[in-house]
Amino acid sequence: MNSNDEPEAETTVAATDTPGAPGAETGAVPGGGPATATAGPVDAGGTTPPGRRLFRSALAVALALLLVDQATKWWATSALGDSETIQVVGDTIRFLLVYNPGAAFSMGTGVTWVFTVFAGVAAVAIGWYAWRVRSTPWAYALGLLLGGATSHFGDRLLRQPGFGHGHVVDFIDYSGFFVGNVADIGIFAGAVTVMVLSFKGIEATDPPGRKEPTEPTEPTEPTD
Template sequence: METSASRPVVARVPLVLAVAVLIVAVDQATKFWAESALPGRAPVPVLGEFLQLRLLYNPGAAFSIGAGATWIFTIITAVAVVVLIWFAVKPAPRVQTLALSLLLGGAVTHLLDRLFREPGFARGHVVDFIDYNGWFVGNVADIALFCGAVLLLIPALFGGDQAKKADDEN
């Protein structure tokens, strides 16, 4: 019986690529929509004030931390993409591979923003448009990054050995 951890890299690459490319495509498409539909508008309520659509350009990291160091975030994101690719194709349970694929898709799309959006190469601002009750404003890539991080943490917090054993039996 072949386990998910013993499958060759070639068997994992299609899943990693499919998930990452899907995240990049959906994120970039929704950012394109937000940039065409939301400029100059008041926040658009989706679930009252709890969830609104509001266009922002974020030069920093989460919560606009480090807004003056955009080029540093570009380098960090590029390194993260390389590391995530390396880990995503290594033998791992399917849940971990999926989690790393979500993280990879989110990181790649943020890297694309940093590289190719205004104000210039490696200094681009990330397009954010989903306002969560005024706590923070994010995008689809942020949702993928959050979900990927949670998927990595759940097995570690709640019996990773049993989750791995169940995955190996499939």
């Protein structure tokens, strides 16, 4: 038998997809280097999961509305006296200082504590839902609702005549029909946005059974 009749030697190829084999978790790329594997898609802005980023956006909107509302209320209590008005748009919109112990249109003025509890529960519920949101428009809308509810809750807790019975500062008079504040504008805008998003079928949270992407894992160095 000559050398031409001898069987050819088989070439052994290491399978990288064998469970437990070195490099199975990272795979291989041309050139011999390990490929970086991730446990799932990550946010384009970094490794922060989208849910946390959107929650922070909602909190930022809420904080901005809270600060603007309280600043304008401080201005109103300092610049406007009893029955003093400032014309903004003729008689359509003017500034008029009013302390409201009740709800919209001065309803429920004798049960202020009920609105204190309601504002606190609403703020907690909106915050909890904002934590689960996975839609940017929903995050902004819930941020407006959260900021308005939190500002009203602060008025109920800390303003006169006492803790838990505080009166909300209203100063934007709409033709004598309604007197409100910046927080009311934010709540109205947030509520309208929620209705529009719901009507258009835009989901606020992920469908049931869908898991949030996790942060990428560190690449595993292949062993000899």
